[in-house]
Amino acid sequence: MTIQVGQEAPDFELVDQNGEKVKLSSFRGTKNVVVVFFPFAFTGTCTGELCALRDDLSVFQNEKVQLLAISCDAKFTQKVFADKEGYKFPLLSDFWPHGATAQKYGVFNAEHGLALRGTFIIDKQGIVRWSVVNSPAEARNLEDYKAALASL
Secondary structure: OOOOOOOEOOOOEEEOOOOOEEEHHHHOOOOEEEEEEOOOOOOHHHHHHHHHHHHOHHHHOOOOEEEEEEEOOOHHHHHHHHHHHOOOOOEEEOOOOOOHHHHHHOOEEOOOOEEOEEEEEEOOOOEEEEEEEEOOOOOOOHHHHHHHHHOO
């Protein structure tokens, strides 16, 4: 079951594309967090969505907000993907145990071994304040993220 608005966001600690550990709860009390699950690196829709975030990064990563993008790809894949596309935000690897964080959020597709397109905006207290979950084929609307962040 997908995590619902008003619930406490499940904590996680994953490695980013540089092998650095990133823990969700480390942002408590200091930043709102935009958690973006995406199916796979180097796929058309995923690349397009992440490039849109990259191109408008000051909205999603600043003194009040942290962007975290998560897929089930290995950190090595995330590193090449980030370098190729110029992503200056953490791409987190939910590779092993495979999809464990996506499962906690209710966005893991076990049949295909991937995360659905789930976005969760988490406030400074660790509570989910907005979310959307789309199928792997359906892109999300960036303007919806902006509106949700503006309401915090």
